[in-house]
Structure formats: C-alpha cells, structure tokens
Amino acid sequence: MLSALNFLLLVPLFRPTVTLVLGIVLFLASLGFAVVDSVEDRFLTSDFYLDNLAENDVYDRIYDEVLLDPELADTTQELMGGVQAPRRDVPGLAREIIPPGYLQDQVEGSVKATTEYLGKDTDDLRAFIDLGPSVERIRPTLLGYIDRHIDGLPEVQVDSVDELGRSLESVYRALADGKLEDMTGIPAIGDPSAAGGYGVDAHAGVLADLDADPDFPQGAIAALEERRSEIEAHLREGRTRDAVKAVVPALTAPLMDDAIDELEKDLDGRSRLDLVQKAAEQTGEPRDDFLERFDFAREVVTRGWVAKWLMLLVMAGAGLVMAGVHLPRMASALRFPGIALFFSGILVLALGLVARYRLPKEPLNREGVGGIPPSLVDIANDVLASMASDIGSGFVTFAIVLTIAGLALALGSAFIRMTRIPFLSK
Numbered sequence: 065m066l067s068a069l070n071f072l073l074l075v076p077l078f079r080p081t082v083t084l085v086l087g088i089v090l091f092l093a094s095l096g097f098a099v100v101d102s103v104e105d106r107f108l109t110s111d112f113y114l115d116n117l118a119e120n121d122v123y124d125r126i127y128d129e130v131l132l133d134p135e136l137a138d139t140t141q142e143l144m145g146g147v148q149a150p151r152r153d154v155p156g157l158a159r160e161i162i163p164p165g166y167l168q169d170q171v172e173g174s175v176k177a178t179t180e181y182l183g184k185d186t187d188d189l190r191a192f193i194d195l196g197p198s199v200e201r202i203r204p205t206l207l208g209y210i211d212r213h214i215d216g217l218p219e220v221q222v223d224s225v226d227e228l229g230r231s232l233e234s235v236y237r238a239l240a241d242g243k244l245e246d247m248t249g250i251p252a253i254g255d256p257s258a259a260g261g262y263g264v265d266a267h268a269g270v271l272a273d274l275d276a277d278p279d280f281p282q283g284a285i286a287a288l289e290e291r292r293s294e295i296e297a298h299l300r301e302g303r304t305r306d307a308v309k310a311v312v313p314a315l316t317a318p319l320m321d322d323a324i325d326e327l328e329k330d331l332d333g334r335s336r337l338d339l340v341q342k343a344a345e346q347t348g349e350p351r352d353d354f355l356e357r358f359d360f361a362r363e364v365v366t367r368g369w370v371a372k373w374l375m376l377l378v379m380a381g382a383g384l385v386m387a388g389v390h391l392p393r394m395a396s397a398l399r400f401p402g403i404a405l406f407f408s409g410i411l412v413l414a415l416g417l418v419a420r421y422r423l424p425k426e427p428l429n430r431e432g433v434g435g436i437p438p439s440l441v442d443i444a445n446d447v448l449a450s451m452a453s454d455i456g457s458g459f460v461t462f463a464i465v466l467t468i469a470g471l472a473l474a475l476g477s478a479f480i481r482m483t484r485i486p487f488l489s490k
Contacts, residue, residue: 082389087404090382094408094466095415097375102458104368106451110179114172116454120446123168125439127155133439139327145206146323147242147316153209160205162198170194174339182362189340189355196335199327203320210312213244214305220249225262225269228253228304233270235308239315240284253302263299267292267307283321287314346436395480402473409466412459419456 106112117123131140131154140154149157174191181189222228231251238246253263271288274280288295291314298307332338344354383401390396436444 079389083386083400083404086382086386086389087400087407090379090386090401090404091408091411093375093378093382094405094412094462097372097379098412098416098459098462099455100368100371100375101462102455104365104372105458106455107365108179108183110172110176112451112454113175113179116447116450117171117175119450120443122443122447123164123171125443126167127158127164129439129442130437131155131158133437135437136439142323142327143202144323145202145242145316146319147206147210148244149209150245157205157209161201162195166197167193182365184362184366189358191339192332192336193339194334194336195327195331199324199331199335202324202327206320207313207316210239210244210316211309213247214250214309214312217247217250217305219252219305222251222253225266227251228262228266229269229273232266232304232308233273236270236274236311236315237280239308239312240281240319242316242319250305250308252304263302263304263307264296267295267299281318283318284315287317290314395477398473398480399477402470402475402477404470405466406470406474409463409468409470412466413463416456416459416463419459420453 130136131143132151140158141148143161144154144157170193174193177186178189178191180186220231222231228251231249235247235250238244271285271292274288275282275285288311291310295307295310298304298310328335330337330342340355341351344351347354383404386401386404387397390400
C-alpha cells in the first residue's frame with residue numbers, strides 16, 4: 065500500500081490535481097461558512113430587520129405610497145371612515161388616525177416577537193398590530209377634517225326658500241355619501257332679516273324630501289331630527305355654515321359606521337391585525353400549514369451552527385490534506401494552502417461586495433407576485449435588496465481573516481525557502 069502511495073506521489077500530475085481540487089473545496093467551504101455565519105447572525109436579531117425598515121423609510125412610505133395605491137383603495141376608504149377625501153389629504157389624515165410613532169412601536173413589537181420565535185425563545189408566534197386606538201380615532205379625526213373643509217368653502221348667495229333648499233339638499237347628500245369634492249360652496253342667505261322665515265322652512269323641506277328617498281340612510285334622518293332645534297337655531301340667525309357643521313355628525317354616522325364595520329372584519333375580537341393570519345392568507349394556505357412551514361425555516365436557521373462547524377471542518381481538512389500531499393516539502397506544504405486561503409478570501413470578499421453593491425434592486429417582479437399591491441412589492445424589493453447588501457457586508461471580516469491567514473502561510477513558506485534546508489525549502 066505504501067509503495068502504491070509512493071508511486072502516486074511520484075506521478076507529475078498528482079500533486080497539482082489534488083491541490084486544485086482541494087483548493088476549490090476550501091473555497092466552497094469558506095463561502096458556505098461566510099453565508100451561514102452572516103445569515104445566522106442577522107436573521108436571529110431584530111435589529112437586522114428594524115434597521116433595514118428604517119433605512120428604507122418604510123413607515124412613511126406606508127402613508128405616502130401604500131395607502132394611495134389604487135389596489136388598496138377599499139382599505140384606505142375604510143380607514144377614512146368612508147369619506148372620499150382628496151388624495152393629497154389622505155397621508156395626513158392617516159397619520160392622525162395611526163400616528164407614525166405608534167405604528168413604528170407596533171411593527172417593532174411584532175418583529176421582536178417573530179425573532180424571539182425564530183430563536184426558539186418562545187414557541188408561540190404572536191405578531192399583531194393593535195388598531196383599537198386607531199379605530200377609535202377615525203370618527204373624531206374625520207369629523208374635524210370635514211369641519212375644516214367646510215370652513216374653507218366659499219359662500220354662495222341664495223335669495224329664496226327653494227334656492228336655499230336645493231343648496232342644502234345638495235350639501236346634505238354630499239355629506240351622507242362622503243363626497244366632499246361635490247360640496248362647492250355653502251349657501252348664504254342674502255337677506256339676513258328673512259333668515260328666520262325661509263331658513264327653517266328650507267331645512268324642513270329638505271328633511272321631508274330626504275325622508276321620502278328610500279335610498280337615503282334612515283339613520284341619518286333620525287339623527288337630523290334629534291338635532292333639529294340646534295340646526296334651526298343657526299338657520300334663524302342666518303348662520304348656514306354653522307348649520308351645515310351641525311348636520312355633519314348626523315349625516316356621516318351611517319357611512320362611518322359601515323366603513324368601520326368593514327375595517328374590523330379584518331381584525332380579531334380585540335381590534336388587532338393578526339399578521340400571521342394575513343401572511344397565511346397571502347400564501348393561500350391554512351394557518352396551521354403556514355406555521356408548519358415557518359417552523360421548518362426556524363429549524364434551519366437555528367441549526368446554522370451545525371453547518372458552520374461542518375464548513376470549518378471541511379476547510380481544515382482540505383487545508384491539512386493539501387499540506388500533507390506536499391510533505392516533506394515544508395515550503396510547498398505551507399505555500400499552496402496559503403495560496404488557496406488567500407484567493408478564497410479574495411473571492412469571498414468580491415462576492416460580498418457584489419451582494420452589497422451589484423445585486424438586482426428589484427428581486428421581486430410586480431407582475432410575478434400575485435395578490436400583493438405594487439406599492440408593497442416596491443417596498444419589499446427595497447428592503448430585500450438592503451438586507452442582501454447587509455448580509456454581503458458580513459462577508460468582509462471573514463474574508464479579511466482568510467486573506468491574512470493565507471498571506472501568513474505564504475510568508476512562512478517564503479521564509480523556509482530562504483533557509484535553503486534540503487527538502488524543507490522546496
């Protein structure tokens with residue numbers, strides 16, 4: 065057996081071939097270690113996700129992009145209490161209903177809960193966005209907004225009961241439908257001395273017409289009747305703008321009630337948005353099946369240390385065998401593993417830089433991700449690209465260590481060659 069081994073060692077191509085193969089193995093093991101180490105260090109840390117969300121301005125983009133996405137128009141309309149506010153006003157209203165700081169706290173809490181689950185610190189995956197306080201803000205926020213909108217409308221002079229009645233009915237219907245842009249002006253009684261006479265009559269006529277309309281919400285009619293004395297008091301004084309403000313809560317109540325009811329259908333009994341359930345629905349599978357796949361991913365991530373040790377053993381084994389092939393020539397035994405480590409470090413560093421700076425910025429295709437609004441796909445692309453860049457940057461330290469180790473072995477080899485000791489210096 066020894067003679068066969070000696071024969072192989074004498075074959076001219078044996079050492080170069082084995083060195084090349086082991087060099088490739090060492091590089092692949094180095095790359096595998098760099099990937100697993102970088103991924104494990106980040107995937108189990110909530111800061112990795114939170115930093116990338118903040119870096120891509122995700123919280124502001126939810127207000128400025130997601131809520132303006134045409135594919136989410138129904139959800140936005142529900143959040144606006146059914147009121148059809150102009151697009152330019154939606155982000156500001158959404159920030160009043162769901163304050164940015166509150167949204168960020170909720171998201172960070174869900175991310176931390178998820179990373180705790182991934183790290184096996186808990187076996188119960190709970191990721192929620194508590195929208196209870198925000199749902200309670202919808203009505204007062206929109207009522208205040210409508211009042212401000214009314215304050216900004218110009219006055220339109222009217223001089224008869226019929227003209228005032230038509231103007232008031234147009235305003236009332238626009239409010240009941242939530243179509244603020246249909247309100248072009250506030251009727252103003254031209255002769256204040258006649259206000260007490262036809263202002264009240266006009267309002268009474270409008271109530272009668274609306275009550276006779278089967279499509280008009282009867283709940284709004286009842287609410288108007290309850291506030292009749294307040295409304296008529298404003299009209300008697302010729303304060304039609306104040307009268308219109310007084311009818312707003314009554315006319316918008318049915319619309320807001322319906323919108324809030326629709327919004328709460330996506331929430332649990334405690335007004336929380338269950339992110340796990342939503343993710344399962346997006347994949348089109350039952351919650352239990354989704355959690356089962358998520359558990360598999362958790363097992364893979366948490367067992368990364370096994371893969372790291374395996375990669376290290378492969379690297380060490382490849383290096384030792386490569387050195388052994390060149391023994392008793394000590395200089396060669398150090399030089400070739402050193403070269404392999406040096407170039408492995410350079411290649412790992414290059415791949416890390418490619419991941420950091422040159423990967424596609426849109427890993428997800430808008431058309432290829434069914435059921436997800438384009439605005440969310442854009443955000444996901446930016447966050448994923450940022451995460452890939454972050455993971456790539458994790459290669460740098462390990463690559464530098466490999467390169468330095470390779471240089472050290474190469475320098476050791478050069479020193480031994482300088483000694484000119486027979487066999488060892490070859």
